[in-house]
Amino acid sequence: MAFTTTTLSAACAANDTTIKVTSATGFTKGRFVRVDDEFFQISETPSGTRVAVTRGQNGTVQAAHVVNANATVGDGSDFANPAPTQVLGYPLGGRDRRVTTYSASGAIALPTPGTDAVAIIQGTSVRVMTVADPTADMDGCLLWIATSGVAAHTVDFASGLSGEGGSYNILTLNSNGRAVLGPFMAINLFWQAPVAVAMTGTVSDITAGLA
Numbered sequence: 001m002a003f004t005t006t007t008l009s010a011a012c013a014a015n016d017t018t019i020k021v022t023s024a025t026g027f028t029k030g031r032f033v034r035v036d037d038e039f040f041q042i043s044e045t046p047s048g049t050r051v052a053v054t055r056g057q058n059g060t061v062q063a064a065h066v067v068n069a070n071a072t073v074g075d076g077s078d079f080a081n082p083a084p085t086q087v088l089g090y091p092l093g094g095r096d097r098r099v100t101t102y103s104a105s106g107a108i109a110l111p112t113p114g115t116d117a118v119a120i121i122q123g124t125s126v127r128v129m130t131v132a133d134p135t136a137d138m139d140g141c142l143l144w145i146a147t148s149g150v151a152a153h154t155v156d157f158a159s160g161l162s163g164e165g166g167s168y169n170i171l172t173l174n175s176n177g178r179a180v181l182g183p184f185m186a187i188n189l190f191w192q193a194p195v196a197v198a199m200t201g202t203v204s205d206i207t208a209g210l211a
Contacts, residue, residue: 005072008035009049012065017043017052019071024049026073032057033073035065036099036120042073068122069101070148101148102127108145108155110134116142116183121173124149133158134186142183143191147173155181163190 004026012019012035019035021027024046033040033053038060040053056062058079096115102108105128111117113135121127134141145155152175160169161184173179184191 003072003074003078005070007068008065008071009067011067014062014064015055017055019051019053021049021051021071024051027051031073032076032079033071034079035069035071036063036101037061038063038065039079063100066101066103066122068103069120097142102129105129107132108143111138111141111143111186113137113141116144118144118146120146120148121153122148124151126151127153128156129153130156131158131191133189134191136189138186139188141186143186144180144182144184146180147178150177151175157184157191159190161191161193168193 006021006023006025008019009022010020019033019040027033027042027046029042029045031042033042033051038055039057040055041057042051043054044052046052096112097118098111098115099118099120100109101120101122103122107130108119109117110132119129121129129145131143147153151173153173155171155173157169157171160166162168171181173181182194184193186192
């Protein structure tokens, strides 16, 4: 069966056993729901838009989810690539990438050392987000910042991109369309900015940096 995507109509705490959705179309007992990185299984026939669920399915971790986060429902076989499972330490066979939706201004959670993170800023009202400096054990961690609604959100990196301070600390997203920023890489206590270099002919020396 095809996927159906709606949104949470109320925030969901980490230990809630029911979720509230905007539309219950496709939500039937036994099907699976993915919200951010967590899988739920529908445990009872829904009553209206209130859905009873079993949390943390397919090895995922129970977590809180904000109002208006996407909720995608499908059969178990529909999800060809389940959400990443909880990883302890540094995985050898690929990295864990966690997805978190934000519906209000505030701090974007840093990736756990050895993992990567995707932060989705939700809504059409401007959100003012902050990103703390990475810790010493986060070298190589990646952070993507994406929008699910159109607004001039701002993202303030504590020490500026690449440690360049106040001249390079605030990114303002385009208010005319959705965007994905990054990936930003944690290196030596700073978030390093990606650099795109146009190349033609024979290139023997490339200098990349903030200009």
